[in-house]
Amino acid sequence: MIIPVRCFTCGALIGDKWQKFSDRVKRGEDPSKVLDELNIKRYCCRRMMLSHVELIDEVLKYETYG
Amino acid sequence: MNKIEVAFRKLEENYAEFVIEGITPAIANAIRRTAISDVPTLAIDEVAIVENSTVFFDEIIAHRLGLIPLKVDTETYDVLLECYEEGKRDDCVAMLTLEVEAEKPGTAYSGHLKFAGFIGEFARLASAEVKPVSDLVPIVKLAAGQKLVLEAYAKVGVGREHAKWQPVSIAAYKYYPEIRIIKRECGEEGKKCADACPKGILKWSNGRLDLIPEKVEECTMCRACEEACPEVIKVSWDDSKFIFRVEGLGVIPVAKVIETALKRLIKRADSFVETLEKSIQTRS
Numbered sequence: 001m002i003i004p005v006r007c008f009t010c011g012a013l014i015g016d017k018w019q020k021f022s023d024r025v026k027r028g029e030d031p032s033k034v035l036d037e038l039n040i041k042r043y044c045c046r047r048m049m050l051s052h053v054e055l056i057d058e059v060l061k062y063e064t065y066g
Numbered sequence: 067m068n069k070i071e072v073a074f075r076k077l078e079e080n081y082a083e084f085v086i087e088g089i090t091p092a093i094a095n096a097i098r099r100t101a102i103s104d105v106p107t108l109a110i111d112e113v114a115i116v117e118n119s120t121v122f123f124d125e126i127i128a129h130r131l132g133l134i135p136l137k138v139d140t141e142t143y144d145v146l147l148e149c150y151e152e153g154k155r156d157d158c159v160a161m162l163t164l165e166v167e168a169e170k171p172g173t174a175y176s177g178h179l180k181f182a183g184f185i186g187e188f189a190r191l192a193s194a195e196v197k198p199v200s201d202l203v204p205i206v207k208l209a210a211g212q213k214l215v216l217e218a219y220a221k222v223g224v225g226r227e228h229a230k231w232q233p234v235s236i237a238a239y240k241y242y243p244e245i246r247i248i249k250r251e252c253g254e255e256g257k258k259c260a261d262a263c264p265k266g267i268l269k270w271s272n273g274r275l276d277l278i279p280e281k282v283e284e285c286t287m288c289r290a291c292e293e294a295c296p297e298v299i300k301v302s303w304d305d306s307k308f309i310f311r312v313e314g315l316g317v318i319p320v321a322k323v324i325e326t327a328l329k330r331l332i333k334r335a336d337s338f339v340e341t342l343e344k345s346i347q348t349r350s
Contacts, residue, residue: 007235010236011229011234011235013235
């Protein structure tokens with residue numbers, strides 16, 4: 001739904017790095033290089049980013065507040 | 067008793083690498099486990115939701131808030147630690163508030179959390195501000211017109227109770243590698259051996275196999291070199307010497323985590339001796 005705050009396995013903070021990661025990958029950069037530059041070293045934290053699907057944007061479309 | 071020696075290879079605010087010599091695996095593991103699960107930190111534990119018209123349930127938001135690491139300075143930390151050890155964790159609660167109303171689609175970030183002071187008896191001792199380690203952790207996304215208003219109460223706790231109170235993400239050790247080259251002048255086979263090492267610890271030149279001394283600590287003891295040429299090299303380890311790696315979450319400096327872990331461990335051992343003596347006395 002939304003990026004988890006911490007890595008499921010080691011507990012490192014990863015939530016704050018999602019936006020940067022997503023933006024740069026969408027621009028066509030190599031995900032592995034972006035992860036290195038964001039200093040996400042372990043494969044437990046790297047899969048948090050690589051396997052994440054930001055579904056919350058789809059859900060927001062159907063909200064009728066305001 | 068053996069003399070214990072410690073040498074730091076790296077010491078940064080959030081990362082430490084050091085070698086301890088002269089301890090047993092049991093003690094090394096006790097230090098590791100204490101650092102992860104018995105060093106108290108501050109994390110949001112109770113949330114009062116005033117208004118929530120976002121797509122997330124109240125409890126999802128509360129859970130995400132709990133996982134956000136909160137930074138405290140060392141003086142405040144000492145006060146919180148004392149308060150926890152005296153069993154008065156409800157007397158040193160930090161209150162934070164959050165109020166986000168979206169006029170256009172947006173995100174509620176950890177940076178929107180505002181520190182509103184300490185509550186309880188210990189409050190007068192703690193003057194410093196409590197704030198998230200990072201201001202960019204998304205809590206929830208909001209569509210236009212949605213609103214999130216809440217009060218959050220951060221309490222002191224330990225990782226044993228819930229992982230949100232863990233002060234470190236990595237606290238690990240490995241044995242100190244001992245690599246013995248049996249046959250230095252080994253011709254072509256030495257090249258095979260050096261190439262097998264994934265960490266590039268071995269060097270082969272002019273038919274001579276050598277270790278690169280400054281890289282020895284990188285050895286993972288995978289024994290790929292042994293497999294490649296069993297006659298030439300032997301890999302073993304010293305079980306009284308350990309390479310520790312500790313990576314902090316930024317809540318308190320890692321040096322402080324290690325120090326607190328050791329103090330807590332000693333306290334535990336002391337209280338064990340005390341209990342033991344008491345039970346012996348009551349028996350006789």
